[in-house]
Amino acid sequence: MIDLRSDTVTKPTPAMLKAMAKAEVGDDVYGEDPTINRLQEKCADLFEKEAALFVVSGSMGNLVSLLAHCQRGDEIIVGKCNHIFLWEQGGAASLGGIHTSTIDNRKDGTLPLAEIESAIRFDDPHCPISRLVCIENTQDGRVLSKEYTDSVGDFCRSNNLLLHLDGARIYNAATALKLPVKSLVSSVDSIQMCFSKGLAAPVGSIVAGSKDFIRKAHRARKLVGGSMRQAGVLAAACIVALDTMVDRLQEDHDNARLLAEGLKNIPELNVEPVHTNMVFFSKKDGDVTKLMQSLKENGLFANNVDKYRVRLVTHYGLEKADIKKAVDIISKASRQAAKV
Ligand SMILES: Cc1ncc(COP(=O)(O)O)c(C=O)c1O
Structure with a gap:
C-alpha cells in the first residue's frame, strides 16, 4: 500500500531509534529527565x-495552552477550519469551561482582522470574556505569512487579547517561506x-512561550494526566527530528507538487493549488465515496476530508516512484468510478 493519508504515518528513522536506545533519562515529574530538559531548552532557543514544555501530542499541546491562557468563562476566537475547533473534541469547552467563537477562514487559511475585531465581546455581564485568538500555520497545507501573523499579534496586543499559534506543521511553513521558524512565531504568545x-518522530509535541505561560501549561499538563516519567526516550527522537528532518521537508513539498501535476492530467478531477505537503482534489461530477473505495482496492490509502474532497499528504519514506504510482492508481480509480 502507498499511504498518503497523513504525514503522521511515518516511522522513526534509524538515527532516532539509536538515539532512543541510548537516551539518558530521569523522572520528568521531578524535572530530572536530562533529555527532555535538553529538548525543551533547544525548542525555547x-x-x-x-521556556518550552514537552507534551505527548498536538491536541494536548493546544489544550494545555488554552488552559494556561484562559479561565472558565473566557472565550477564544478561532477559525471554523482550524484543528482546535474541528478535531479536538471541543476539549477547551469540555475540560476548561472555555467558550468558543468561530469565524470563517479565508481561502488562504487566514482569519480576517476585521472579523476577529467583530468577534470581540463587549465588557458586559451577559458576555464571556474574549481572551485569546488562535491561528494555525500551516492551515490545511496553506501557509500564513510572517506579515499576517505579525499583524494578528499587533492587533491582539492593541486589543488586550493573547495569541496562540497551532504550529503543528510550522516547519513546513518555514520551509515554504524560506524563513527561520523563530521569525514566524515572534509575535505569538x-x-x-x-x-x-x-x-x-514517533511521539511528541512542544509548547513554547513565556516562563509564566509555561508554568501554567505545566500545571495544566498534570491536570490532564500528561505528566511523563522517563520519557527522555521519546524526547531523544524529537531532538534527532529537529537536527535531521527539517531540511528534508522541501522534498515533501516537491513531491506534493509532482503529485498535483500528475493529477491535473486526470480529466475527472479538480486539483487545488499546492503550498506545502498537502494535495486536495475533488471529482468534477460529485462525491468521492466510490473513488475512495477504488483507491483502497488498488493499493492507495487516502483521506476524504468530507464527501467531496480527498486529501493526500506527502512525507518521509515516499520515493518519487511512489508518487508516480499513486498518480497511476488515482487515474485508474477515477476512470473506474466514472463508469459505475
Ligand atoms: C494543525 C493540527 N493541529 C493539531 C493536531 C493534533 O495533533 P495530535 O494528532 O498529535 O494530537 C493536528 C493533527 O493532525 C493538526 O493537523
Whole structure:
C-alpha cells in the first residue's frame, strides 16, 4: 500500500531509534529527565521564547495552552477550519469551561482582522470574556505569512487579547517561506509544534512561550494526566527530528507538487493549488465515496476530508516512484468510478 493519508504515518528513522536506545533519562515529574530538559531548552532557543514544555501530542499541546491562557468563562476566537475547533473534541469547552467563537477562514487559511475585531465581546455581564485568538500555520497545507501573523499579534496586543499559534506543521511553513521558524512565531504568545508529523518522530509535541505561560501549561499538563516519567526516550527522537528532518521537508513539498501535476492530467478531477505537503482534489461530477473505495482496492490509502474532497499528504519514506504510482492508481480509480 502507498499511504498518503497523513504525514503522521511515518516511522522513526534509524538515527532516532539509536538515539532512543541510548537516551539518558530521569523522572520528568521531578524535572530530572536530562533529555527532555535538553529538548525543551533547544525548542525555547529555536522559537526564541523563554521556556518550552514537552507534551505527548498536538491536541494536548493546544489544550494545555488554552488552559494556561484562559479561565472558565473566557472565550477564544478561532477559525471554523482550524484543528482546535474541528478535531479536538471541543476539549477547551469540555475540560476548561472555555467558550468558543468561530469565524470563517479565508481561502488562504487566514482569519480576517476585521472579523476577529467583530468577534470581540463587549465588557458586559451577559458576555464571556474574549481572551485569546488562535491561528494555525500551516492551515490545511496553506501557509500564513510572517506579515499576517505579525499583524494578528499587533492587533491582539492593541486589543488586550493573547495569541496562540497551532504550529503543528510550522516547519513546513518555514520551509515554504524560506524563513527561520523563530521569525514566524515572534509575535505569538504561545506556539504548539508537532514532532510526530512531517518531522517523523514517533511521539511528541512542544509548547513554547513565556516562563509564566509555561508554568501554567505545566500545571495544566498534570491536570490532564500528561505528566511523563522517563520519557527522555521519546524526547531523544524529537531532538534527532529537529537536527535531521527539517531540511528534508522541501522534498515533501516537491513531491506534493509532482503529485498535483500528475493529477491535473486526470480529466475527472479538480486539483487545488499546492503550498506545502498537502494535495486536495475533488471529482468534477460529485462525491468521492466510490473513488475512495477504488483507491483502497488498488493499493492507495487516502483521506476524504468530507464527501467531496480527498486529501493526500506527502512525507518521509515516499520515493518519487511512489508518487508516480499513486498518480497511476488515482487515474485508474477515477476512470473506474466514472463508469459505475
Ligand atoms: C494543525 C493540527 N493541529 C493539531 C493536531 C493534533 O495533533 P495530535 O494528532 O498529535 O494530537 C493536528 C493533527 O493532525 C493538526 O493537523
